Amino acid sequence: MKARKKNHQIFKPDPSKRGKRISGKTGLPPGSLVHIGKVLTDSVSVNLTEYNSKEIFQRKIETLDSLDVTNSLNSWIEICGLHETKIIESFGNRLGINPLILEDILNTEHRPKFDMQDDLLFLTLKAFYIDTNKEIKNEQVSFVLGKGFLVSFQESTHPWFEPVRSRLVDSTGNIRQHGLDFILYSLIDVIIDQYYEVVESIGDHLEELEDMIFDNPSQILIYQNRMIKKDINSIKKALLPALEAINKLNRNKPELIGKDVIIYYNDIDDHILQILDYVDTHRELSAELKENYLSNLTLRMNQVMKLLTIITTIFIPLTFIAGVYGMNFQNMPELTWKYGYFAVLALMFIIIAGMLFYFRKKKWI
């Protein structure tokens, strides 16, 4: 039981650490900017990366006053941390983002969604990763793509986009030749690639559990299986609307995304479908583990019952016979017979042998 309790604490969310809930917004006017969810970073940090095919500049900024979206540089603004709504609001106003979109960005329990507004694209996704405790975590990542700028919003300071930044700096694969539409694709791509890692780790865990449940079915393994199923379900719930969002983007063929870049976006749903295939396989395996546990319980009960029945069926009649000759009647002829005792012992032995033979024939032993 102890093991379970410990495990329980690992998996179960601590309500006191739960972030602000969405019901906290009841009664507020629409478009009110309220951060929903846990605070995953201490302070909000904003990185600005400006580049063209020849040069690249990176710096930390605090306001957008110095930003010049009219110059020839592509600006990628990376916002880490969503809990200071003032900052988000000021950025939103500066770049002309609709308050309803800002509301969705701040609501970290929002479903993945794609939307177009005038000359802006808006996309929000869930990003999954495995933290150092081997637990599966997720956070919300949102993107706003406009003319000359791309804003990425994330909850924590997890270095999701490091691979893209280093490619930008090194200009690997001539990435600096591309516009921000390609950068957006690259950011989505690293998010989706993370899913593979998470899903494969779940698969490994399930395979381990499968062996352990076969060898020694126990409640705690079932508990772990249930926790895995919850992870699987949350991934599936994140991916299905993401697929929808990406398809909507592809169908709408927005002007902001170049014709040479759109084929890369087409490639994303293949990846999501493949991950969903894995996820379904894992769901089935998880369901099977539970069924096997239960059928194993039944099988073991069967074996216990058989043992009980064998012991009872052999010894109860013998005990009865012994009881008969333990009666104190004065007139019991067998008792005075010289070989009575040995005859009874022989009878008992025959009964035991017969029973054992019967059970062996029935394949119980």
Next chain:
Amino acid sequence: MKARKKNHQIFKPDPSKRGKRISGKTGLPPGSLVHIGKVLTDSVSVNLTEYNSKEIFQRKIETLDSLDVTNSLNSWIEICGLHETKIIESFGNRLGINPLILEDILNTEHRPKFDMQDDLLFLTLKAFYIDTNKEIKNEQVSFVLGKGFLVSFQESTHPWFEPVRSRLVDSTGNIRQHGLDFILYSLIDVIIDQYYEVVESIGDHLEELEDMIFDNPSQILIYQNRMIKKDINSIKKALLPALEAINKLNRNKPELIGKDVIIYYNDIDDHILQILDYVDTHRELSAELKENYLSNLTLRMNQVMKLLTIITTIFIPLTFIAGVYGMNFQNMPELTWKYGYFAVLALMFIIIAGMLFYFRKKKWI
């Protein structure tokens, strides 16, 4: 059992308090105005709020004679209580609402629905809330939006729309600048926001149950789980047609709703989809609780059976041996042997030790 009985009374609807049923209308001509459902308020009260960007008037009215829909003020008529069909009928006639629509408003078991008629919009929804007994209640809320007027119908005097009214009075967020189309959106928005609270409270209850069922599975927890499932199902049944109704409204793009306001309506289905996601998660959790209860029962049965089998398997053979030497045969050599008794005791001890060893090897003890 007592606890259950008590609980039973909390949850089970009292048939005598059940309102008029829809079958009571069998045989009546179509368009007959009959109130279907419970009477949730003593008397029907009607509030009239008239406003424009500069002024706002509020008063209780009884008839619409004094209403002047042709003036420049926007009129929001709030009707609380549906059981006096005369009143509803007179309002309907005055504002030109089709009797079939009035029939739907009075049928409080009607599914959420959107309809357009000439120059009127009709929308009916279910509103959920948690009452002071922590029970989940729902009532039907209907809206009719016409040129210059908006009528809201509700069953009880629950202050659903208080937040909107106070925003109107204070003109928070310049709400008075907007027309009645925005007011209608705000009313729908507070209804939907209430769902979040209800769904989160269900989630908390389920988490509590999960722990309790793990520690001590009992019928009464299962009963509570069943009641929660009923609540979940009724929320789902209210939301699915509501989603359909909102989508129909968005698709039809009615003239009564301004182009700057329609994007707010588009936002509503995101919220409904999110609530439905929560609801599905809760449904799964509730189903899992039941399964866990059952597998727990089986596991406990298993343990009971093991104990029974261990005790029986150890003592039945010993009792048999004692029985043998309790027989009264005259010629039983062992009985006269000086150490016979101690030898038998030793044999018995060896059997006990052997059995215990066997069970430990099988991991039963």
Next chain:
Amino acid sequence: MKARKKNHQIFKPDPSKRGKRISGKTGLPPGSLVHIGKVLTDSVSVNLTEYNSKEIFQRKIETLDSLDVTNSLNSWIEICGLHETKIIESFGNRLGINPLILEDILNTEHRPKFDMQDDLLFLTLKAFYIDTNKEIKNEQVSFVLGKGFLVSFQESTHPWFEPVRSRLVDSTGNIRQHGLDFILYSLIDVIIDQYYEVVESIGDHLEELEDMIFDNPSQILIYQNRMIKKDINSIKKALLPALEAINKLNRNKPELIGKDVIIYYNDIDDHILQILDYVDTHRELSAELKENYLSNLTLRMNQVMKLLTIITTIFIPLTFIAGVYGMNFQNMPELTWKYGYFAVLALMFIIIAGMLFYFRKKKWI
């Protein structure tokens, strides 16, 4: 068991009373008029109702020779009983109804269906009612609407359409001002209203069962639950194609139905959807009843097993001890000790107390 048998006879259809089956038509040419189903009335009766906004005439007729569909009166011909195919055929010929439609009318196991043919509308539905034995019965009702005439076909003489007739006679709600398209709507409306009654009665029965199964689970309640489920399924199977048929009618907007009347037809699918909602709720409840019965069985088994284990675990070791001191060895020192008997009694008492303490700690007793 007796109760079950009795019940069985109430619910189970008596094969000897089963009507002609559809397989009886194998090999017949298409369009052959054969009555499929039970004969629910002794003789076929035909009522003719002719009306316009000023006058109304009612009479029983046997042929249509006297019918004058060209005059200005609207003719509603009501045919009760379908087994005399000659009569149906002659009516069909007189009014120009296609033999394939007549075939569908006579096949009382036909699914609800809407069809248009030249200048005729054809609609067939299932009508449900509760008979005097509280059993749920259904029959097939068909309608053919042509220019100046409306024919309704029903299997029995059940007064389905009495409410409409009396409204016609009294001209309630100016029904006589409307054409036959409105009469057809009114007839469909009374059929659909009957479903509410049937579904509510099923709901009441299920609630009763729920309590009884909780208090004393028994096979016979499960049997009743199964019968209710069959009723629910047959209602669902009747309503789904009916919904489809009504939708097809609404989509096709046939000329025979006036523009002012079509909104009434639009209202019908709302009602059907609401009934289907109730039906689904009842289906779930019925499934739950069964599950509860089974989990109750398991729980009870658990309790029985616990009692068995408690008794066995307490008395088997005691019996063994008694057996030991019942052995007849000559050299058993304890037997001669003066307080031996009392010491053994004390030991036994300690064992009982220990066991009871152990079981109480395990919450078994």
Next chain:
Amino acid sequence: MKARKKNHQIFKPDPSKRGKRISGKTGLPPGSLVHIGKVLTDSVSVNLTEYNSKEIFQRKIETLDSLDVTNSLNSWIEICGLHETKIIESFGNRLGINPLILEDILNTEHRPKFDMQDDLLFLTLKAFYIDTNKEIKNEQVSFVLGKGFLVSFQESTHPWFEPVRSRLVDSTGNIRQHGLDFILYSLIDVIIDQYYEVVESIGDHLEELEDMIFDNPSQILIYQNRMIKKDINSIKKALLPALEAINKLNRNKPELIGKDVIIYYNDIDDHILQILDYVDTHRELSAELKENYLSNLTLRMNQVMKLLTIITTIFIPLTFIAGVYGMNFQNMPELTWKYGYFAVLALMFIIIAGMLFYFRKKKWI
């Protein structure tokens, strides 16, 4: 067990009698004519029926050399037996049927399908019937309709189309006035009518099983239930693509089918839908039978356990008491009391009575 074995042999296909499998075609070029399936008739026979509204000729033919499709007679060629691919091929070449269609005709495990090719229609269906051993059999029936000719292909010599032929000979219902499009409809109609018979026979069998399982649940009934389920599934699998094929035919409105005849084809899917309704009802009943069997097993286990517990709970304490007074201590005061024996007997009687009272209160006996 014997009964089961026997039954097993009735239902299970004998692998040695299995016809050629489709995997035998691996590696052959497309359009290779290979007969897939069992050989159901010794030799292939071909009947030619030529008719117009005035005359009709019937003869057995072996080649099509003598066939004159250009004359004014309608030719219906009936081919029974598919295993001699040469014959099929020569007919196909003579009538201009594409080899891919011939391949489908010869593959008797093909799904029902409709196809149009130039001036030919191709339709393949599954035909079910009950043979003299009460077993449900099926074979593949295919039709090719061209200008002036109709070819029907069947696997065995089962007289599927006898009813149509005799109507043609007698010219019942002026069938000879119609073209081959109506003949094709009539042939499909007799195939579909056969389904009713098969499905009704399954329904009767299920009703019998239902009673038997209630009275005496046994493995063999469950085995029969499983076999019925297999039949139901194979019917469903044959009907769903058949429905699709007929709908495709109706949607395409091919020229080869006259406008006055197409309404008959429209009628076919009503019939298929009705059969599918029956099939679904039977599926549910079959699933329910299995569930009932299992819940019956649990219930019986419950009763067995109760009996065991009652007997044990009553007699184990009594045996213990007897054991106590069977101990051989020298100092046991009760033994010398004159009424000791009778007091113990009385005590035992009180215990029995108490236990019985307890069990009756618990409603176990």
Next chain:
Amino acid sequence: MKARKKNHQIFKPDPSKRGKRISGKTGLPPGSLVHIGKVLTDSVSVNLTEYNSKEIFQRKIETLDSLDVTNSLNSWIEICGLHETKIIESFGNRLGINPLILEDILNTEHRPKFDMQDDLLFLTLKAFYIDTNKEIKNEQVSFVLGKGFLVSFQESTHPWFEPVRSRLVDSTGNIRQHGLDFILYSLIDVIIDQYYEVVESIGDHLEELEDMIFDNPSQILIYQNRMIKKDINSIKKALLPALEAINKLNRNKPELIGKDVIIYYNDIDDHILQILDYVDTHRELSAELKENYLSNLTLRMNQVMKLLTIITTIFIPLTFIAGVYGMNFQNMPELTWKYGYFAVLALMFIIIAGMLFYFRKKKWI
């Protein structure tokens, strides 16, 4: 247990032999060519077959330098082995294949997919076969069809396309008259034909298991059943997107595929649908096997319980009686009665007979 372990090793994938996983690509730029999956052949081999209706040339090549796609010969390039990405890349560049397509070809866990790019067709499928250990294996097969050339990619050197090559060499069925579009069809056709063999072998295995589980239910059979289910699921997961891909090809009617050849492609989805039908049947059978195993366990538990109860119910009361007369009271009148012993024996015999009669009446024995 041993058998299981052995079996386990047969079925379970060895993680150490697992190929590179897709998560290894995280962070790489899109279009990076990385081989995902196991290496199934030692070295990559490339065969070039050039033909027209008159001549045919075959040779092994290593680069495409010598390839002249502008001559009048049709070139079929067969690449076996995907792990040397350099080779694949050089071929891709030479033939103008988009890197994203090459990425899909190298990702051997990609779902079946059809794509068109400028003047190329791309199709990837899963090919299944049974290896010499009777295990079901699959590999990925991809095709790129361009003007004048067709490239097939496969993972191993399995001779999938031998039948097509030999037909090309022999010019069976005038295959050399056709273009590469027909060759592509023929290659797809042999892949699909292999599915039939695999599915039929699964069917045979399931039938064997069915008999064995009926005769002697054991864990290991269930384990085998589970492994079969995994195979079935992987086939289904390979076929569903394959069906989609083929349908997409048929809908798009690409120019590269001649009008006379497209009807062959239409034929492929019939085959896939038929295989899916088989697969579904096997899925159901597999699920049924598991259910039967469980219900068999319950039945056997029932029988064990009955035996236990019979033995206990007969002997416990008898042992009690013997115990009573083994008591040592001084005043026990029966003991001194001459026929006491025989009377008790007679009583015991009557009890046994009565019990046996009772159990026979209950049909337990």
